[in-house]
Amino acid sequence: MKVAVIGAGAAGYFAAISVKAHHPNSEVFLFEKTNKVLAKVRVSGGGRCNVTHHCLNNRLLAENYPRGQKFLKTAFDQFNVSDTIGWYESRGVKLKTESDNRMFPESDSSESIRKCLMDEALNLKVQLSLNQHIMSIDWCAKEWVLTFGKGEEKVDCIIVATGGSPKRQGLKWLEDLGHQVVEPQPSLFSFNMPNEPIRELMGVSVQQAEVRLVGSKLKANGPLLITHWGMSGPAILKLSAFGARVLSDKNYDFSCQVNWLGNTNEHELREIFDNVLKEVGNRQIGNKNPFELPTRLWEYLVTKSSISLSKPWRDLPKKELNRLINTLFNDTYEIRGKTTFKEEFVTAGGVALDDIDPDTMKSKVCPNLYFAGEVMDIDGITGGFNFQAAWTTGFIAGKLGGR
Ligand SMILES: Cc1cc2nc3c(=O)[nH]c(=O)nc-3n(C[C@H](O)[C@H](O)[C@H](O)COP(=O)(O)OP(=O)(O)OC[C@H]3O[C@@H](n4cnc5c(N)ncnc54)[C@H](O)[C@@H]3O)c2cc1C
Known part of the structure; x- marks a missing residue:
């Protein structure tokens, strides 16, 4: 049996290796349009490659995918995070878990992952063809004909692992075969706030904020970073991923609200203020920040609430306290881009x-055609989830329908 895998990225490599593991007598061709393999793996995770995320519960793991949640929940039954860890470790690449559960190779180098995948494919005699841009594929007389720049190849099965395409045109050849395509849109972006003075605090971050999209139920928790352009960090990126479609429809012109105290509720907050009044009521508000908020941010929020930083806590009228609580919980920002x-x-x-x-x-549309990786309408938030989807779907596609 001849099998062609199109695209030598994470999903394509894993799929090609999986075909050989499950069908040792098959002949596997791995076609790559550029002169480089595993290019994204190389640069991923700042050169360290965030291989996966230490989440061993498949249901919880699937919740990290704004698109593909249900689909992957089923797929993780066949290959999940434990399998990824075991797969790499059994090939000599130990993974370590960081405090936020992201997993990296112990070497802290993406080259360990690339080398592992390349060595495995080489050992299994996967035939790699670089600089082969597959232009079209056609099903003729019970076989697939792949057409590329300088020729064509006939195979029995194809696995498409060509990655995400920012433009719909890049998926036209798959659409022409009868597949529906969901309009590509960017995910994982920071918010630009050209008119918001908070940008002056660039570099300031909080560990646990909640960001809500005004006019929708979408919200996300986690660290938040103030940048030169506006806001970024895990909470913002997560909201951008879950809101990718809505925000695109709004042309990235929308409002969001920040709860700077993340997990604290209003009752707890009022208790904290009562204690401050009792214990250090004579201290100036600007000098006595009762939260773990960076000083510059605290001063900014107090000033934004139209409260003087030099006012002692005990002189704070109820009306001003309520204003401060509102700023801490529902701080609204206008996003433009x-x-x-x-x-x-x-x-x-x-x-x-x-x-x-x-x-x-x-594919439910074409015979002997499989998909792996980001070419499908699947994407995860940051933290190793996107590679996990590539390993899982690549592994399953490589079984070629066998269990
Ligand atoms: C800078 C950066 C850092 C990232 N870091 C992380 C991270 O640390 N952890 C994480 O989980 N995710 C990370 N991601 C996301 C992750 O890299 C992708 O989700 C993942 O690479 C998708 O794998 P893939 O194999 O589906 O697609 P790709 O890696 O995009 O591979 C597709 C391959 O197909 C080739 N190709 C396309 N069309 C054709 C064609 N017609 N013919 C032949 N070849 C073709 C492409 O050249 C490419 O080599 C990162 C992404 C970027 C951009």
Whole structure:
């Protein structure tokens, strides 16, 4: 049996290796349009490659995918985070878990992952062809004909692992075969706030904020970073991922509200203020910050609430206290545009999951055609989830329908 895998990224490599592992007598061709393999793996995670996320519960793991949640929940039954850890460790690449549960190779170098995948493919005799841009594929007389620049190849099965396409045109060849395509849109971006003075605090961060999209139920928690352009950090990126479609529809012109105290509720907050009044009521508000907020941010929020920093706590009228509470909990910002997050950019959209069987990754539209990785309408938030989707779907696609 001859199998062609199109695209030598994370999903394509994993799929090609999986075909050989499950079908040792097959002949596997791995076609790559550029002269480089695993290019994103190399630059990923700031050169360290955030391979996966230490989440061993498949249901919770799937919740980190704004698109593809249900589909991946099924797929994780066949290959999940434990399998990824075991797969790499059994090939000599130990992974370590950081405090936020992101997993990296112990070497802190993406080269360990690249080398592992390249060595494995080489050992299994996967035939790599660089500089082969697959222009079209056609099903003729019970086989697939792949057409590329200088020729064509006939194979029995194809696995498409061409990655995310920022433009719909890049998916036209798959659409022409009868697949539905979900309009590609960027995911994982920071918010631009050109008119917001908070940008003067660039570099300031809080560990646990909650950001809400005004006029919707969308919200996200986590660290938040104030940048030269506006806001970034895990909470913002998560909101950008879950809100990718809504925010695109709004042309990235919207409002969000920040709760700077993340997990604290209003009752707890009022108790904290009561204690401050009792214990240090004579201290100036600007000098006595009762929260773990950076001083500059605290001063900014107090001033934004039209309260004098030099006022003693005990002289704070109820009306002003309520204003401060409102700023801490519902601080509103106007967003005008986005900046793509350079560290881990992904595309939302791609081949519609309705046209793919989650148990096999097989196309429901064409015979002997499978998909793996970001070419599908699957994307995760930051933290290693996107590679986990590539390993899982690549592994399953490589079974070629077998269990
Ligand atoms: C800078 C950056 C850092 C990232 N860091 C992380 C991280 O640390 N952790 C994480 O989980 N995710 C990370 N991601 C996301 C992750 O890299 C992707 O989700 C993942 O690479 C998708 O794998 P893939 O194999 O589906 O696609 P890709 O890695 O994009 O591979 C697709 C391959 O197909 C080739 N190709 C495309 N069309 C054709 C064609 N017609 N013919 C032949 N070849 C073709 C492309 O050249 C490419 O090599 C990062 C992304 C970026 C951009």
